[in-house]
Amino acid sequence: METDNIVIRRARIIDPRRQLDRVGDVLIGGGQILGTGRVGVDRRPEGCRVIDGSGLVVSPGFIDLHCHLREPGFEYKETIAAGSKAGAKGGFTTLCCMPNTNPPIDTAAVVEFIHQRARQDSLIRILPIGCVTKGRKGHELAEMEELASAGVVAFSDDGDPVYDANIMRLALTYSSDLGLSISNHCQERSLSCNGVMAEGSVATHLGLDGIPAAAEEAMIARDIALAEATGGRLHVAHLSTAGSVSLVRQAKERGISVTAEVCPHHLTITDQWVFGSKGQPTAAAGGLAYDTSTKVYPPLRSQRDVDALVTGLADGVIDCIATDHAPHDVTSKQVTYQDAAFGISVLETALGSLLQLVHGRKLSMGAMVERLTNGPARVLGESFADLASMEPGTPADIVLFDPNAEWTVDTSEFESKGKNTPLEGTVLKGRVVATFAAGNIVYESPELRFEAPRAKP
Amino acid sequence: MSLSRTIETPNIDDALAVARPPRKHVLDLDDFSREEISEVLESARSMKEVLGRDIKKVPALRGRVIVTLFYEASTRTRISFEEAGKVLSADVINMSASGSSAEKGESLLNTGLTIQAMGVDTIVIRHPHSGAPYLLAQHLNKVSIINAGDGLHAHPTQALLDLYTVQDKLGVGGQGSDSQGADSRGSDSRGSDSMEGLKVVIVGDVLHSRVARSNIWGFAKMGAKVVLSGPNTLMPPDLLRSKGNIARSQIASMVEVDTNLDRAIEGADVVMALRLQQERQNAGFLPSLREYIRRWQVTDDRLAKAKPKAMVMHPGPMNEGIEISNSIAHGGSSVIEEQVTNGVAVRMALLYKLTIGAPE
């Protein structure tokens, strides 16, 4: 369908790239942003549809640097089709999908398969991330240049760390002329051992093996040293500890090329949620304990870690928010905590979760939008700047959301095949009203209000 | 004779005054109140009377079906539950992971659903994973679950029998077998069933011990002072420090940790040695068994520093000569055999409690 002209009226426009935050109109046409500001009735193109944006926020569409679309290989957990719908519903217009597929994204052929599948099935932009090592095995570098030429936007062995320090050093060195980041899942396995949740009080109470914070921090420290030595671009995936924030802060102060992401769940919920009482204080574990939907890597941690992550995000030490959307089939979670798969289905709850921070005055609306748009675009590189902009002439990949709409998370309404979220049944405040990709409405909620067409005066 | 008068308060029957909803599962002691623990221990006393009869059988649970579902080897716990069920006239079916469909890869949940579909009333489960009984409790709506040991997490029936044994020995909580001993310990200040003022020392691998975890809840709720002693490497990290990323747990607030057993044991009323899995040495938690024995074995010399009538407990099976010396294990202070006997009575009390509490 050729895109119509649409004007969104009287919305709060947040365009972090231009440091714009004010109420106005947005005019879309031909798949692009035609203008922002005041669009008077006389300036509206013929047949232009008008959306009442009052009370809503409009911003560039969100970019997720880290999600798992599971295709090819694990289509029973998620597909590019379902994942892209979930992304659109969550306000995302760009998803970077991790290569822990089967086969993994370690050849140009798999990259091409994903591109083809995305053209066919996806409503939004899908950007694959290529493997660092062949088969994600950690032994030999993947053909990184070929992957880059085929269109991967970063490298990662996500799900597994690049555990061999020398391979990490070589990967950073080799890729330093490709202009792409290496996103590392930092987990020192000799420290995390059999851990299934954060080391600490809840793990002790529930008798679960703990993952010490040092398991993450030790590898981040290692990678920072390697990034400094090689000049490669290091991106630290999903920070979860206060110590990790300090490490990244210090590295940035020393001018090392390092960027970092944090996930909505690590910013909003703690290891108390493993008790199954949705974070409510509880003296006893009770029958709901061992909520396997809280099992995620890195694990949910203490309030102190959550606070440090929010601070790090607010002050810019952490560049961006990534979902680490990790959908799973029901069976993978209906087992003991020890046997349960790691991962949370996040795309459709991310905005509502993050707005808790905005409503709680821990993060400004502008900063939240920046970390969902311009932040990840910067990590991807200068050539992706347009994805995070609402300047005239940029693609009309935008999201319109109501920051105050309250809704109850009901996974039966999820577009994602993954219903695995600890937020099931909780109330979130803030929800996407419409998502536009290249000017097309790829998601609209019943809240979307078109104004009746009016004749020109 | 036909005197009439009005009663001011609507006198609903005493049975109704017990407002606590009936318990459906026994998963851990963390959700037991002191009153509820006392009630179980008191009920166990009546059960012990039944065990002392010539005809050790009462029809209380006639027609009820109990399945013991064990994914780990066990002798005493399983037999103890089986005897408890049978003395109460329940039908007890034993199922172990080997030789069942669990061996063919059937998931725990599906096994549980299958057992439920057969009309079973109670599942007694032991599983190597912490929280396995909770998984069944979450998904099975018609069956009561009793945790007979889950991973590192909990072993509530063991803790209750330990509490019973201590009460019985010290004469707290009703007609004990040694009430004089209680007097010499100045039990007058205690309530009828509380363990206020008692010092309980738990020695060994607390990190990997479900017995320790449940006993900490149990003894602490009953008012005893609990001291943990053992290698720092075998203590839960959050019990060792309160700084850094580690938040102190509720458990941490209920115990003291003293790695020096010679000091920790001073004035103890109860010394509980935990089983030391020999593989802990290989995993690097310990330099050697020799060093463990030197620092943490419960010996005559060390016990001499405890109270004169201090009792020694062990959840079994024992590694004699490692966590406990031979002479202590079979000496006069050992109550290890009583623990086993009392285990049946306590499990009878729990099976009975769940049955009368279960909805129709």
Add this chain to the structure above:
Amino acid sequence: MQERLIMTQEDVRRALARVAHEILERNRGTDDLIIVGIHTRGVYLARRLAANLMEFEGVEVPVATLDISFYRDDLRARAPSKIQPTDIPMGIQDKRVILVDDVLYTGRTVRAALDALVDFGRPAQVQLAILLDRGHRELPIRADYVGQNLPTAIGERVKVRLIETDGIDEVALVIDDEIEEEELFEDLDLEEDDDE
């Protein structure tokens, strides 16, 4: 809610004295007698009967206690969570057992008590002594000694109070004003133990 007094303290005393005499008369003395009280109030009545026998004959008749929780046919609906001690130190083999309870109603408690008794041996005879018989039997059980007969309606409740448990000796009939309450108690199926 109203109460109608059925037996005063004096009535209770006289009834127990008469029952003690009847026991002596029927058994021609106290040889091989043992009095077994059913928890809770039956135990206190058993002790009083024993005291009467001591007074009248100068003989100490052994008193035992019996908790019938394990033997109920309605375990889930009404068993108390608290089990009281069963204590029959002398055994009942070849003894004449006087089973004592406060109220005889459906007969189910006595049925459970008979089952419980035989687990302790084979008595020569079991006789039943009851303070108040209110009728409405559901089983073929009758009392050998009755303090007082009282025809009642099914919805009514009888309260037996004893000094040992309630600070006063009396028996009262409780009349509910509200039909709803009557239904409530019927739902709960409270029978002769409604005094507990």
